[in-house]
Amino acid sequence: MREKLKALAELQKVDLEVASLRKAADVHPRQLAELERELGAARSAIEAERNRVTDIERQKSTLEQNITDEKDKVKKWEARLAEQRSTREYSALAREIDIAKKANQTMADELVELSKTLGGAREAVKGKEAEFATRQEQLSVRMTELRSKQSLAENQVKELEAKRSSVSAGVDPTLLRRYETIRKKKLPAMVGVVQGGTCLGCRMNVPPQLYNNLRVSLGTDVCPSCNRIIYAVEALETPAEK
Numbered sequence: 489m490r491e492k493l494k495a496l497a498e499l500q501k502v503d504l505e506v507a508s509l510r511k512a513a514d515v516h517p518r519q520l521a522e523l524e525r526e527l528g529a530a531r532s533a534i535e536a537e538r539n540r541v542t543d544i545e546r547q548k549s550t551l552e553q554n555i556t557d558e559k560d561k562v563k564k565w566e567a568r569l570a571e572q573r574s575t576r577e578y579s580a581l582a583r584e585i586d587i588a589k590k591a592n593q594t595m596a597d598e599l600v601e602l603s604k605t606l607g608g609a610r611e612a613v614k615g616k617e618a619e620f621a622t623r624q625e626q627l628s629v630r631m632t633e634l635r636s637k638q639s640l641a642e643n644q645v646k647e648l649e650a651k652r653s654s655v656s657a658g659v660d661p662t663l664l665r666r667y668e669t670i671r672k673k674k675l676p677a678m679v680g681v682v683q684g685g686t687c688l689g690c691r692m693n694v695p696p697q698l699y700n701n702l703r704v705s706l707g708t709d710v711c712p713s714c715n716r717i718i719y720a721v722e723a724l725e726t727p728a729e730k
């Protein structure tokens with residue numbers, strides 16, 4: 489009986505260990521997902537900066553094309569200016585040329601500003617890329633750590649599960665069934681030791697008659713308060729220790 493109770497206590501120990509390992513290992517996938525999200529956000533930030541550069545480049549090439557077109561127009565008008573015979577038509581065309589040249593100057597000024605903005609935006613992309621590279625390196629170190637911790641925990645769980653099946657083979661089948669039923673309720677512990685008349689599973693006193701029976705029989709019973717399997721602490725002691 490003592491050996492069977494020891495096996496039961498050992499089984500509970502293994503199960504609690506597995507449960508706490510699983511609980512701790514639960515953190516790893518969550519942390520990994522969080523790091524992935526962080527990297528994704530950094531990548532999107534770079535993408536946004538790159539899109540901004542592309543936008544400005546497009547604006548700039550449109551503006552350059554407009555300037556070229558306007559200059560060509562002015563050149564054509566200037567050639568036509570020499571052919572003007574009437575003073576009225578000459579001055580009308582000269583005025584048009586003047587307006588076009590002013591507009592061109594405005595566009596040239598805009599182009600200078602746009603080039604500056606483009607330079608700034610390109611610098612921002614470079615900065616973001618460097619930032620990302622550093623962060624990615626840090627995160628990948630952290631991710632590798634997490635992955636190895638995770639596989640370590642998985643291996644530990646596997647080992648414990650192997651141990652569990654050998655330990656549960658030593659438990660009395662009826663007790664084992666009772667134990668599994670209680671285990672499904674996910675109590676913090678499935679087996680309670682009764683010491684000095686108190687169930688250590690729920691900290692309630694068991695009826696004195698039940699306590700006496702447990703001490704005399706050195707067997708198991710059920711705690712009336714928490715339904716855990718209980719046995720007297722004396723049942724685990726070897727006769728020599730008494």
Ligand SMILES: [Zn+2]
Pocket residue numbers: 680687688689690691692711712713714715716
């Ligand atoms: Zn109890």
